[in-house]
Amino acid sequence: MTGRRLVYMDHAATTPAAPEIVEAMLPYFTERFGNPSSIYGIARESKAAIDTAREQVAHAINASPEEIYITSGGTESDNWAIKGVAYAHRKRGKRIITSAIEHHAVLHTCQYLERQGFEVTYLPVDEFGRVSLSALADAITDETILVSIMAANNEIGTLEPIADCARICRERGVYFHTDAVQAIGSVPVDVRAQDVDLLSLSAHKFYGPKGIGALYIRKGVRLDNLLHGGSQEQRHRAGTENLAGIVGMGAAIERAVGRQEEYARRLTSLRKRLLSGIMERIEHVRLNGHPTERLPGNLNCSFEFIEGEGMLLLLDHAGVAASTGSACTSGSLEPSHVLLAIGLEHATAHGSLRLTLGESNTEADVDYVLEALPPIVERLRTMSPLYADYRRSCNVQ
């Protein structure tokens, strides 16, 4: 362990852009840079490049190109979907339903809307992080205008039954939005088969660039614009198009969805090796999230008696990049809202570690972590008053 090696296991936070994706983007910074809204040669080339990327995104999720609206990323897409529907339909009703374990881009948007007079129901989840379909059906009232349930949780990896949620919403005439930021490229996503009305995605989660994403808006769904200005995106999302980013997103989603099955198979195998290795080597560990219905690359465990942050620091020292949960909330001292929602005690939630596998990871990486992690946990437990208490209570000493 020299600390030189980098084992990156935080692919849920972000992925590197694949070299061939960056290669595809490069001409659009310096040579093919024309503003796609203009009419001369290089502008027409830009427009054609955007058309191609839009088709790639549409094809990847089985939508039509005119249902794909480009945004600056998953957060903008989530904000637009939720505020856009809320503002456009508030005369019909001011009730929104979501789950307690959504990404903050959904939760904080809903909380903002609550301050504007909307009422939001936060559905609880079971011990594995799954929403209950009967609870969803019960929560819908005549004033409900939108349900937003994520496709896959970013912290614990649990897959939600979005096709079933969508079916319930369709029957009740309520729009259904899903944040599929973590799902694209890892599990199949099909807006027709799953019958969703709105879907958010973000390129940097599937080996594309940061700062670019999309909102799928099913034809006929009506929502207010979030960004007003120029006539871009069929007059629904203003702002000069991020040309290189869009080209990168198109190429990246085509690549990701094309290799999704193989990617999922490989990561599932690595994840199982990692999980069983941890369980064999370390005591008092709990797997968070669903045992099987989860993202292939996501492993989230709680290590009793210690703090996740200590693990991160020592793992970083050993050259392993990991996280305790969402990157967006690091710096916060609050335990994860997701781990609390699945029933963990504060102390246990604080001892959680998220390892998310991706393209670069190998069996050697897994084995390296399996070598590095046990002494780290042991060292932290040695320092832990909670662990000392526990051992005394067991009369181990």
Added chain:
Amino acid sequence: MTGRRLVYMDHAATTPAAPEIVEAMLPYFTERFGNPSSIYGIARESKAAIDTAREQVAHAINASPEEIYITSGGTESDNWAIKGVAYAHRKRGKRIITSAIEHHAVLHTCQYLERQGFEVTYLPVDEFGRVSLSALADAITDETILVSIMAANNEIGTLEPIADCARICRERGVYFHTDAVQAIGSVPVDVRAQDVDLLSLSAHKFYGPKGIGALYIRKGVRLDNLLHGGSQEQRHRAGTENLAGIVGMGAAIERAVGRQEEYARRLTSLRKRLLSGIMERIEHVRLNGHPTERLPGNLNCSFEFIEGEGMLLLLDHAGVAASTGSACTSGSLEPSHVLLAIGLEHATAHGSLRLTLGESNTEADVDYVLEALPPIVERLRTMSPLYADYRRSCNVQ
């Protein structure tokens, strides 16, 4: 004239990213790709890169780094500034003042707010496109919460007296926002000397990448967030940071502001050569915008009796990329709101051409356009019934 040569004279629509800027961005796509909110090595590197870029942006406009909030571009910055202040202060008052010649990112945002119950005053401008300070002062009431006046107009290049506007607003206790998207790199911008509260900028206008911009928010100014979610940007603008874009914006603004004087001198000289050449060679031409108080690279002329679109198509054929006005509204059949606001008739407004010079342009480019343009205007006038009427009325034939 082979049509092979490309003379790009639409720098107000967008600029190519400078090669050294793209070079600076490259490592942040594939190697230094860590999510800046995480705590391990490559994430800390990302955070440091963002800190540097924020300092570069701050230094360029004489702000403090903590007053710089990164956005996806000028449109988001304008939307955030205006909606953010409107929603945060609506209990104090619901009146906003702007000018009739703002970019659509400002105008359409204001129109959206009107539909939400706000009242917006659109100040007229004089024949050169300048707002009147006395009209501004008269328009402010106790219910006024925000004034938004652009630093430089994107169509006719007119510079607005923003320091004077800001002084009036300060005296009356009203926030002052300026859309400085066209100004940065072309004319001096100094948020302290000009005493503005909020300022929008966009990297792709100064040889940086598209899809990235910033909003300057003076310390103490209170506004609602536009994008809710993670804790990025001091909890004021959620979303995983567009790392490569931010690095590019920082490098590009430092480069642009460092060479601003020389850039302005060179473009002013080229513009004068272009204008006097056009005036010498073509009859019935009118210069739009202020004769001296204008962006160095902006030339906007109306050619009587013909349509701007015809000129664009034939110029494109000759390898010259130009525009009739804002790229964001092309496709619209409406004449430019800016040209109407300075008093042009519809027909004259339709015959306008915008040539905006930039780094790549040379005297040879100007001379090429001066050779290409007269026969194009002549050809279009030959086809023009308006011109035939005019000549008959003059008894020329």
